[in-house]
Amino acid sequence: MSKYQLDDSPIYLNGSDVPKNKLDISDAEVIHEIENDLLIEAYEKFLSELNDDTKFDEEYFINLHKKTFESLYDFAGKYRNENMSKGDSQFCLAEYLDSESKRIFSELQQDKYLTIFDNKEDFAKRLAYYQGELIALHPFYELNGRVLRLFCDLLAVFNGYKPIDYTASIDNEKYIEASIECVQFADTTKLEEIILSGLSS
Template sequence: MSKYQLDSSPIYIDGTDIPKNKLNITDSELIHEIEQNLLTQAYEQFSVQVNINTVFDEEYFVNLHKKTLESLYDFAGLYRNVNMSKGDSQFCLAEYLQNESARIFNALKDDNYLSNILDKKEFATKLAYYQGELIALHPFYEVNGRILRLFFDMLCIYNDYSIIDYTDSIANGKYIQASIECVQYADTGKLEKIIFNGLIKR
């Protein structure tokens, strides 16, 4: 589990980078395994619920985090209220987080949740833009990347694509590098290529 730099550390067990949790787990490998199991269950649950009336707004996004992780964390579904960085990447400052989140989701709504885009390359470009925005936002204390990928996978299902295959890019570190470039340079080029290569029309 990677270490974040925070102005304060309201959610971690003292002296560790392990989040305080409802199961009182102090082993980082075990808690990561439980998170992954919860994510797997979430994919199964939410993918069958996606339909023509699903609204991919901020409430839906927050609810993904809450419903996926509420059995493990008290902070599930809550935006952070402290500044957070990782390495040289400074995520959205906490004081601007709510406004920036609203801006992103209002723009996605104005884009009709990408439902009018028929071209795969244009679809990938838009996905990379919005995913990059949420990567830089980094609204939750923990499990940001996996929840936002869950969100965009559900958006793909909504638009008649299969979930995005990130397997190779995560394994070889290219996804992390692409995410860093989204935050530090607002450059989504590498992320767009990863998404395009992982997109399959159903």
């Protein structure tokens, strides 16, 4: 069974949580290794391309997912068409994905990609808000968390910080707890603490 609950399950191999892929791989460990390798390459690529003119808009966010995983998955860079949930967490309904995504990225543009927040605490608080919104949006079938953390890391570097260190919070599952609170209660308090702790210049 998939770790996600979907109204329909168009992307997984039968009886597994391994997405259908271009390499016909059915081993979960192997596919996860490949995903991690692709993500490392993406960090190098997008960090090297970052500049003062980078626009952190919806197109850029979608392109991160597409360019990172298109060699492996047909669904890379495509918003899901089915409703998805995980445990007791219901992500944004598919019919509202487009409008909610545009709302989030419009707000981020109004915040001038967080350049108006000139101290670490305010920056972390606002970044936690956007990360929480994207966690609840969950626009792609798979690899949402890794791509939105890549997006937020690039935002951090754009604003003069280093990529955020999530290591401890992911290892002890605090990040999962914080994510659940974002989805179920729209509460980013724990996520803000994680980002602030992992943020350095």
